[in-house]
Amino acid sequence: MKIINSDEFNIYWKNQNNHKEDTKTEKTVKKIIAAVRKDGDKAVQRFASKFDKSSPDKLEVPFTEAQKALEQLRANETTLVEALEYSARNIMLFSKKQREQFVNFEFEIDKGLVTGQRILPIQRAAVYIPGGRFPLFSSVLMCLIPAICAGVEEVYLSSPPAKDGLPDKKILAAAAIAANACGISDNKLRLFAIGGAQAVAALCFGTETVPKADVIAGPGNKYVAAAKRILFGEVGIDFIAGPTDILIISDNSGESADGVEKAVELIAADMIGQAEHDPDARARALVPNIEIVEKIKAAIDRRLKDLPAEKIARASLDNGGLIIIYQSKEEAVRIANIIAPEHLELQTENADSWVPLLKNYGSLFIGALCAEVLGDYSAGINHTLPTSTSARFTGGLSVRHFLKTVTTLRCALGEGFEKARNAAEIIARAEGLEGHAKSAEARMFND
Secondary structure, three states: OEEEEEHHHHHHHHHHHOOOOOOHHHHHHHHOOOOOOOOOOOHHHHHHHHOOOOOOOOOOOOHHHHHHHHHHHHHHHHHHHHHHHHHHHHHHHHHHHHHHHOOEEEEEEEEEEEEEEEEEEEOEEEEEOOOOOOOOOOHHHHHHHHHHHHHHOOOEEEEOOOOOOOHHHHHEEEHHHHHHHHOOOOEEEEEEEEEEEHHHHHHOOOOOOOOOOOOEEOOOOHHHHHHHHHOOEEEEEOOOOOHHHHHHEEOOOOHHHHOOHHHHHHHHHHHHEEEHOOOOOOOEEEEOOHHHHHHHHHHHHHHOOOOOOHHHHHHHHHOOOOOOOOOOOOHHHHHOHHHOOOEEEEEOHHHHOOOOHOOOOOOOEEOOOHHHHHHOOOOOOOOOOOOOHHHHOOOOHHHHHHEEEEEEEEEOOOOHHHHHHHHHHHHHHOOOHHHHHHHHOOOOOOO
């Protein structure tokens, strides 16, 4: 883990963000996209044979398989089902509250000139959920429920096939839980056993079996991310996800964590929680002095010994773990806004006083009780968040990714209409667009 003073941060950060293009991945994904565009289902099945654990004859999975998976999980892991159902409830309630914030309106901007806004759900949304070493069944809830609560007409879920030709059973069970939480019928949610870049391409273009989506959301590996990046424009996406990261700000007060020693343990626990994702995960902290740094390092070393993913977490902390020693609150805020973390934790005295100063983050966790893991799983906010400093310009996945804002105009003869018509004619003619000017001129009426 690297330890630096805040006056070294600018140079460190500049060196950290000299990313090279992954041209090999890009070339591979472009070939996959071209093949799926040309050959549809056959190409998808060919790539499944090459990259996945099986290549099912039928790409669509009956929703009854999700219901069956949920019944089996409830029989074998009742407490997990109860936890997922509680999480689904909270995500649904939060998503519905978000949806209420997007409203239609009409506003008379001048006499005879009525402008308006309508919020419309997209028609077809797809969610991609990876399988891999840790199947992300919690992401099923995080991605499906906002789409359903947004009012999307058709929702699709795609996930790689296991050896039996079906997606991971917990992913299927989570899909049934999401549908139950939102009270939708099975004909509104369709499931597909397709993985990787070929899934993104199939959902973008549509194939003989797979419907064409308007938006594709959800996490994935570098091949999935590259496919989303390349196909953006032909299909809408949420954002391009990079390695997961966290930044924890501590003031060493221990006020919100029942003492300094407890505060140190919480910081160490949360940094490890992020680091265990994969070796590229980034766990960072901002602290006020070297004494607390040493305590955090000791707590991390002690906690790592009991961690099943010790090797992964150590690799992450060795490669990208960072603790920055800051001299003032203003300095800590400046650095946090530059890092623009996916997850930002405030483990400080009077944490609310920091909130207005912090501008760039995916989710903000205010106070030591607010562990990032609560946002990951159960508190209702979404865990699909912007990474790699993209929190500078976007927020996390929400109902807004499945909504579009369209505008309306109503006109009636009057002073405001005539002013707008005349201004349009003048501006169009000044730009050399005489046809535009004539269109406005044609609407000139004598009193």
